[in-house]
Amino acid sequence: MYRMQLLFxxxxxxxxxxxxxxxxxxxVLNGAFGDWSDKPALSDPTGDEAPYLDITEVRWxxxxxxxxxxxxxxxxxxxxxxxxxxxxxxxxxxxxxxxxFKARATVNRINRMVTVSLFNSAGRQIWSGKGKWAxxxxxxxxxxxxxxxxxxxxxxxxxxTVAISSGEDAVPDQxxxxxxxxxxxxxxxxxxxxxxxxxxQLLYRRKTCSS
Amino acid sequence: MLFIALVFLWxxxxxxxxxxxxxxFYFLAGSVGLFSMLLYIGNGSVQSQLIGVLSGxxxxxxxYLGFFDVFPQYGxxxxxxxxxxxxxxxxxxxxGFVEMLVFIALAWFYPIYSVMSRVLLSAAGVVYIIAAxxxxxxxxxxxxxxxxxxxxxxxxxxxxxxxxxxLVLLLYFNVFTKPHIRYQKVGDMQID
Numbered sequence: 001m002y003r004m005q006l007l008f009x010x011x012x013x014x015x016x017x018x019x020x021x022x023x024x025x026x027x028v029l030n031g032a033f034g035d036w037s038d039k040p041a042l043s044d045p046t047g048d049e050a051p052y053l054d055i056t057e058v059r060w061x062x063x064x065x066x067x068x069x070x071x072x073x074x075x076x077x078x079x080x081x082x083x084x085x086x087x088x089x090x091x092x093x094x095x096x097x098x099x100x101f102k103a104r105a106t107v108n109r110i111n112r113m114v115t116v117s118l119f120n121s122a123g124r125q126i127w128s129g130k131g132k133w134a135x136x137x138x139x140x141x142x143x144x145x146x147x148x149x150x151x152x153x154x155x156x157x158x159x160x161t162v163a164i165s166s167g168e169d170a171v172p173d174q175x176x177x178x179x180x181x182x183x184x185x186x187x188x189x190x191x192x193x194x195x196x197x198x199x200x201q202l203l204y205r206r207k208t209c210s211s
Numbered sequence: 212m213l214f215i216a217l218v219f220l221w222x223x224x225x226x227x228x229x230x231x232x233x234x235x236f237y238f239l240a241g242s243v244g245l246f247s248m249l250l251y252i253g254n255g256s257v258q259s260q261l262i263g264v265l266s267g268x269x270x271x272x273x274x275y276l277g278f279f280d281v282f283p284q285y286g287x288x289x290x291x292x293x294x295x296x297x298x299x300x301x302x303x304x305x306x307g308f309v310e311m312l313v314f315i316a317l318a319w320f321y322p323i324y325s326v327m328s329r330v331l332l333s334a335a336g337v338v339y340i341i342a343a344x345x346x347x348x349x350x351x352x353x354x355x356x357x358x359x360x361x362x363x364x365x366x367x368x369x370x371x372x373x374x375x376x377x378l379v380l381l382l383y384f385n386v387f388t389k390p391h392i393r394y395q396k397v398g399d400m401q402i403d
Contacts, residue, residue, distance in 0.1 A: 020215060023286075039287040042296045060298070061285075157302075159363075174333070175295035178360045180367075181302060197317065200387050201235050204322070207391075208234075 027070040033131045036072045049169035051079035058171045067154045068144040077139040095161040109138035116143045242322035249312045261306040262286045278356040290355040297360045307344040343378035347371045
């Protein structure tokens with residue numbers, strides 16, 4: 001009985017002491033990058049590409065409610081010397097449900113305009129969007145891709161592999177970024193529950209009958 | 212309105228089974244009915260709270276373990292393996308919400324426990340299932356950390372499930388099966 005009481009206190013403590021997560025902030029594509037501070041990130045070593053193309057960090061956030069997969073990339077512009085091109089491109093290779101999609105974000109450094117195009121496995125453009133989603137000189141850029149154009153259903157769970165690059169510089173250098181919303185629910189537990197209920201009841205009834 | 216009507220109907224059916232000493236049907240209707248009710252009431256708020264608790268616990272553990280990052284406000288976990296990275300969500304089914312409700316519903320109508328024991332058992336079961344889920348998620352993270360993103364399926368669908376299955380099996384054995392064995396030896400139905 002004492003152990004049970006201890007456990008009861010424990011459950012209360014778990015709920016009281018566990019830090020309740022704050023409100024998550026969704027991404028607003030506006031060229032302001034404060035909303036990216038608490039999103040998953042992957043850093044890439046510097047110096048493996050011309051600085052104005054050298055991606056040093058990418059971030060991503062799949063907003064399953066809005067059904068948009070957001071990306072953020074930053075390059076090593078400070079290290080650039082001499083003239084730099086007025087545009088740079090961030091390329092995405094996305095694999096989902098056995099299909100390969102490609103997306104391209106073209107950043108205009110002069111007017112901060114980012115144009116995003118999504119292509120299916122046949123190379124046909126299936127979606128495009130644009131906005132002022134870069135900062136001055138296109139050092140940082142954010143964009144979003146519609147998940148409903150990539151996946152047949154977002155709510156049922158999905159797995160995406162993403163590789164990001166700008167020219168020669170791939171992020172990650174080897175392998176991919178995997179984004180998964182597939183759950184680990186053990187359906188077998190429900191089956192087990194059913195078996196235990198029936199077995200327990202049969203045992204109980206057998207015992208009751210025999211006594 | 213329909214929900215309230217169904218609750219009254221459920222209570223009436225339970226009363227009929229109880230008065231006629233149809234213990235099996237009382238247990239069956241009781242546990243299934245309670246499970247359905249809790250699922251209806253808790254779906255959404257309680258479930259998201261559970262995801263918050265689970266990701267909060269894992270978030271607290273992450274600095275000590277150091278092989279994954281947690282974003283509790285999104286219920287998201289990030290695991291790095293060399294240059295690669297994987298992000299996955301603690302979602303509805305991962306929260307253990309359904310498993311908890313099944314356990315609570317069974318515990319409340321299992322015939323050998325007193326009311327106080329049922330309250331405490333339910334609380335203990337919830338803690339245990341949360342802990343089992345934490346273990347499952349940590350195991351998945353560890354496998355990905357060790358063997359890379361390619362091990363996601365094995366870690367997610369096989370190992371995670373297996374460990375959770377074993378842990379839940381232990382819970383069910385200790386709560387439902389073991390007391391029966393004790394009862395068969397001792398002959399006392401009331402367990403405190």
